Amino acid sequence: MKLRKGREQIDVDTRVGPAVVRLDRRTKDLTKRLQAGEIAVIRHSDIDRVSAEALVGCRPAAVVNASASTSGRYPNVGPGIIVDSGIPLIDAAGDEIFDLLTEGEEIRLEDGKVLRGDEVLVSGTLLTPALVDEAMEDAAAGMNEVLVxxxxxxxxxxxxxxxxxxxxxxxxxxxxxxxxxxxxxxxxxxxxxxxxxxxxxxxxxxxxxxxxxxxxxxxxxxxxxxxxxxxxxxxxxxxxxxxxxxxxxxxxxxxxxxxxxxxxxxxxxxxxxxxxxxxxxxxxxxxxxxxxxxxxxxxxxxxxxxxxxxxxxxxxxxxxxxxxxxxxxxxxxxxxxxxYRQRISTWQLVLLACAGLVALLAAISATAAGQTALGLLGAQFDGVAQWFALLFGIS
Incomplete structure (x- = not known):
């Protein structure tokens, strides 16, 4: 199956597992212990952005939602975030999944079905970009009533x-x-x-x-x-x-x-x-x-x-x-x-100028012409120093 990610097309295998399952009716509690490569089972109607981003950040192999990921009440973006990240999302699998599964056991997914070995436990809808877009359009159509x-x-x-x-x-x-x-x-x-x-x-x-x-x-x-x-x-x-x-x-x-x-x-x-x-x-x-x-x-x-x-x-x-x-x-x-703009103090400016001067002198001294110029400059400096010494009677 092809899933969108920006303008790219990425391949996603809808057959997942066997993999360890983690279950929790509260998504924010599940994400505290969900590990990469595991299958997340949640009960979350209208998956919101923050929850979706937290799930994606855990990098699960798949997400199974006992509830409808979009109820149609408003255009929630959570399902799209999960699907566009390349993580299979099985929707509306039914609340009985929490009675049928035990945390830590291994299950596998195949085309919207949740299986233990070859036994089909529950079935849901494997969400595709087209299904997510359709649900968003339907929900957006009723936003005027929601706003009122x-x-x-x-x-x-x-x-x-x-x-x-x-x-x-x-x-x-x-x-x-x-x-x-x-x-x-x-x-x-x-x-x-x-x-x-x-x-x-x-x-x-x-x-x-x-x-x-x-x-x-x-x-x-x-x-x-x-x-x-x-x-x-x-x-x-x-x-x-x-x-x-x-x-x-x-x-x-x-x-x-x-x-x-x-x-x-x-x-x-x-x-x-x-x-x-x-x-x-x-x-x-x-x-x-x-x-x-x-x-x-x-x-x-x-x-x-x-x-x-x-x-x-x-x-x-x-x-x-x-x-x-x-x-x-x-x-x-x-x-x-x-x-806000970062404040730069005077000493930081002086330090920056000194660092630039040192870098310039190092670059000049690396060439033959630069070494000659520095020698002449040094001779001039010595002459000025001797003149000051004679002026003030310094031996």
Missing amino acids: DFVDNTIEYIRKDSDLLADEIVVPDVRTDFTDRHALIVVRGYHYKEDLAMLRTYIREYRPLLIGVDGGADALIEAGYAPDMIVGDMDSVSDHALASGAELVVHAYRDGRAPGVERLASLGLESVTFPASGTSEDIAMLMADDKGAALIVAVGTHDTLIEFLDKGRRGMASTFLTRLRIGSKLVDAKGVSLL
Whole structure:
């Protein structure tokens, strides 16, 4: 079968295995242990971009989805990312696959069938580029209705989440000092790796406070940084990140319930809770603003309709209200990379000039004519030095 990758055509063998199978109903949990060459079994309706990129990054032999990879609700790009990477994707295999398979056993795939030896366990649809394109076109055709519903829900929830604009919102006391500092808030969203790479020089020079929102803490660690604070439900961040020494702020419901506290307590870690409506990335921004951050730089946060739908959100009330409250203090990482230019100090310029002069002299001295010229220049320098010595009576 031919699958697209940009404008190229690549061959993909739809017969996969035998290979070890890994199963998990939560894609983000599966990608933590999925190894290259294994077969991933997931249950993920409307595979989003971030999940698809995480799966592709694990380099599995194939992906089997118990659910429909595209439900038709909106044009999610996840299936296309997997298919275009050359990884076979079997769609709508049925939830019974989780009862029929055991993690670690070997299975094989053939033309949409999942087999143990010669026994066909379940069958699904092997997605092709044409099928993915057709599903995207059908989903895009209904976007007007989705957009109207999204706006209606946003307006409805603005009324419920209006506490995000209220002055009486209670931000907890934290030990991290934000006063007049830049705060870099990292969410494991669209293009977060590229954004962090672009900001490497900015981070080195400005040394902003590094705040990971749940899995964003792992993103910071993977990029070589130590998070100063981790904010979130604590459901998608690794134990390693939680034990990194960062201050932990658990996002709680408005009634005070905070399930994430139990996990931290089981790890022997202390935390503070922040009861508020909205998302964890919203409360991270609100905290930075309330505690006096001079600038808030967002990495991987959600801005477009497709991104919100990818996260399963039916509106953007809290995001809208949070940005309204923070105002111009908040900038996107891509904006920083466009506006920011590395500062070059005077001593760096002097060092660069000296290095250039040394290189020039070395090049001149490598030729016979250059050696003669340097000799004459040296003789002139000696004459000037003797004149100064006689002028000032130096013997």
